[in-house]
Amino acid sequence: MSIDLKLLHSGDRRTLAKAITLVESTNTNHQKEAQELIQKILPQTGKSFRIGISGTPGVGKSTFIEAFGKELTSRGLKIAVLAVDPTSPVSGGSILGDKTRMEELSQDSNAFIRPSPSSGSLGGVAFKTREALLLCEAAGFDVILVETVGVGQSEYEVADLVDYFTLLMLPGGGDELQGIKKGILELADIVIVNKADGANKQNAETTKNDYQNAFNLMAGHDESVVQVLSCSALEKSNIKEIADTVFSNLDELKKSGSLDKKRKEQNISWFKRLVDELLKKSLFSDKETAKLYNELSEKVGASKANPLDSAKQLIDKFLS
Amino acid sequence: MSIDLKLLHSGDRRTLAKAITLVESTNTNHQKEAQELIQKILPQTGKSFRIGISGTPGVGKSTFIEAFGKELTSRGLKIAVLAVDPTSPVSGGSILGDKTRMEELSQDSNAFIRPSPSSGSLGGVAFKTREALLLCEAAGFDVILVETVGVGQSEYEVADLVDYFTLLMLPGGGDELQGIKKGILELADIVIVNKADGANKQNAETTKNDYQNAFNLMAGHDESVVQVLSCSALEKSNIKEIADTVFSNLDELKKSGSLDKKRKEQNISWFKRLVDELLKKSLFSDKETAKLYNELSEKVGASKANPLDSAKQLIDKFLS
Numbered sequence: 001m002s003i004d005l006k007l008l009h010s011g012d013r014r015t016l017a018k019a020i021t022l023v024e025s026t027n028t029n030h031q032k033e034a035q036e037l038i039q040k041i042l043p044q045t046g047k048s049f050r051i052g053i054s055g056t057p058g059v060g061k062s063t064f065i066e067a068f069g070k071e072l073t074s075r076g077l078k079i080a081v082l083a084v085d086p087t088s089p090v091s092g093g094s095i096l097g098d099k100t101r102m103e104e105l106s107q108d109s110n111a112f113i114r115p116s117p118s119s120g121s122l123g124g125v126a127f128k129t130r131e132a133l134l135l136c137e138a139a140g141f142d143v144i145l146v147e148t149v150g151v152g153q154s155e156y157e158v159a160d161l162v163d164y165f166t167l168l169m170l171p172g173g174g175d176e177l178q179g180i181k182k183g184i185l186e187l188a189d190i191v192i193v194n195k196a197d198g199a200n201k202q203n204a205e206t207t208k209n210d211y212q213n214a215f216n217l218m219a220g221h222d223e224s225v226v227q228v229l230s231c232s233a234l235e236k237s238n239i240k241e242i243a244d245t246v247f248s249n250l251d252e253l254k255k256s257g258s259l260d261k262k263r264k265e266q267n268i269s270w271f272k273r274l275v276d277e278l279l280k281k282s283l284f285s286d287k288e289t290a291k292l293y294n295e296l297s298e299k300v301g302a303s304k305a306n307p308l309d310s311a312k313q314l315i316d317k318f319l320s
Numbered sequence: 321m322s323i324d325l326k327l328l329h330s331g332d333r334r335t336l337a338k339a340i341t342l343v344e345s346t347n348t349n350h351q352k353e354a355q356e357l358i359q360k361i362l363p364q365t366g367k368s369f370r371i372g373i374s375g376t377p378g379v380g381k382s383t384f385i386e387a388f389g390k391e392l393t394s395r396g397l398k399i400a401v402l403a404v405d406p407t408s409p410v411s412g413g414s415i416l417g418d419k420t421r422m423e424e425l426s427q428d429s430n431a432f433i434r435p436s437p438s439s440g441s442l443g444g445v446a447f448k449t450r451e452a453l454l455l456c457e458a459a460g461f462d463v464i465l466v467e468t469v470g471v472g473q474s475e476y477e478v479a480d481l482v483d484y485f486t487l488l489m490l491p492g493g494g495d496e497l498q499g500i501k502k503g504i505l506e507l508a509d510i511v512i513v514n515k516a517d518g519a520n521k522q523n524a525e526t527t528k529n530d531y532q533n534a535f536n537l538m539a540g541h542d543e544s545v546v547q548v549l550s551c552s553a554l555e556k557s558n559i560k561e562i563a564d565t566v567f568s569n570l571d572e573l574k575k576s577g578s579l580d581k582k583r584k585e586q587n588i589s590w591f592k593r594l595v596d597e598l599l600k601k602s603l604f605s606d607k608e609t610a611k612l613y614n615e616l617s618e619k620v621g622a623s624k625a626n627p628l629d630s631a632k633q634l635i636d637k638f639l640s
Contacts, residue, residue, distance in 0.1 A: 038629075268617055275635065309359060
């Protein structure tokens with residue numbers, strides 16, 4: 001599977017799609033090629049804004065991405081939409097799978113939509129998306145939207161992938177947080193109450209104000225307060241204002257140097273995570289060590305063995 | 321340094337103090353003895369309630385522990401107070417160092433107070449405290465209070481040590497969260513607004529209600545809402561009610577089986593953390609691998625190398 005770098009850099013969509021397929025491949029030769037490709041394109045990456053978009057199922061993520069994406073392309077920006085879906089690691093993902101949910105955007109020549117890959121064997125569910133994101137940047141996209149479902153560990157991986165994390169919510173009280181873990185709120189750079197339309201309009205305003213107050217109160221030391229906005233993705237109301245806010249925040253991050261710093265930390269964080277994973281993989285690839293690990297873990301869990309002793313015993317076995 | 325197990329189990333304070341000194345020792349022989357000791361006492365551990373007490377400096381942790389501790393000993397409970405202080409890893413800790421701040425409690429025959437140890441070389445700053453806690457349990461203490469400063473990673477370690485995490489706050493708005501990281505709020509099982517006395521009384525009530533509202537709103541799916549209470553540790557007002565709430569929560573956790581489950585997970589989590597640490601220690605103990613790690617980390621940070629490639633290169637080098 002050879003990728004024409006020139007075509008990729010020119011923004012050719014078929015080449016980009018083929019390159020993403022290459023990095024997603026589980027074939028060993030493909031993986032080697034993929035790593036070489038990533039290494040080659042690295043100098044052409046880093047020029048986009050990377051925006052995560054999360055929220056519980058039913059919050060209207062697709063409709064929001066459609067409206068937000070069209071707003072961006074109308075500003076002359078080329079956007080790519082990627083997805084991380086931990087809920088279907090094998091099939092290839094339910095989110096973004098149905099492109100008809102983004103009918104307008106999928107026909108926009110300035111938009112590229114790619115459904116969720118199956119989970120990568122290394123680096124967690126978001127790792128292949130990280131490489132797809134770099135390929136989109138090499139292909140000249142200005143903004144990369146990474147969609148994900150607000151249900152767990154993948155959110156943290158996505159937060160380590162993007163410059164800016166957007167959390168969509170529904171109008172209504174605490175009950176509406178169903179499905180969102182509390183920790184996810186910590187990741188948000190902005191919260192958007194969607195479905196501020198019809199009978200829900202007033203409710204959405206109340207929710208917005210309540211959450212804004214809560215965020216004001218919860219803001220820790222030296223942290224900027226998360227802004228809460230509302231919109232109707234369906235009626236495309238307030239989408240322009242949201243885009244203005246997001247880009248104003250991103251511009252500020254860039255100007256202050258925070259963005260560069262954040263990306264540097266994110267890169268190192270991925271490296272460390274992969275080192276950890278590979279170390280553990282090599283530990284568990286030794287059958288006897290893996291067996292011992294399980295035995296010790298069981299004993300430690302039941303307070304029948306001491307964690308430190310057990311850990312030392314395991315590592316001695318592994319490195320002997 | 322031989323420890324008389326019979327004396328330890330009888331609750332002899334000098335033996336307990338000596339045993340804790342043994343587990344805190346950096347001497348290799350002592351460490352070996354310490355691990356044997358911990359292994360021997362494991363069957364006698366697990367019978368206490370383990371309560372973390374955190375809050376920014378100035379919030380009145382010592383005064384609170386004094387008042388709360390006296391309330392518990394007045395109920396016939398034997399309590400031990402330990403400390404984790406990441407701010408002074410070498411000197412042995414500023415918190416609890418000044419026992420005169422807990423004048424009454426330090427003279428109470430049913431209370432045992434132990435200042436913060438210097439940071440353990442393995443397992444993070446809280447690891448030695450974990451072993452001290454087990455020793456206190458073996459010595460028959462009913463409640464172990466673990467004091468810590470609300471400033472960072474150590475809070476997560478302490479949360480992995482205790483059954484119940486108490487966060488103290490000051491009356492006042494968001495500004496008062498100075499020094500507390502937002503993530504710390506996530507760890508809390510209960511929040512207590514201290515210094516509800518004198519001119520601050522009304523302010524403390526307002527703060528309590530504001531935070532209760534915020535917690536109600538922020539409570540995620542399937543999570544119980546954190547309760548917010550107020551007290552004056554100085555005037556010993558509302559301390560009894562707080563103790564009632566804490567023990568009612570703990571009893572519920574115990575009855576439902578959540579406590580056993582939590583402790584099992586905590587044990588395994590310590591084991592995993594120690595395995596990780598020992599693995600990394602062995603990686604970095606090889607000078608060439610450590611050098612390569614730093615080089616690659618630098619390159620990856622600057623987007624000049626690919627995390628996956630770099631991680632593979634490092635592990636190959638290490639295991640070759």
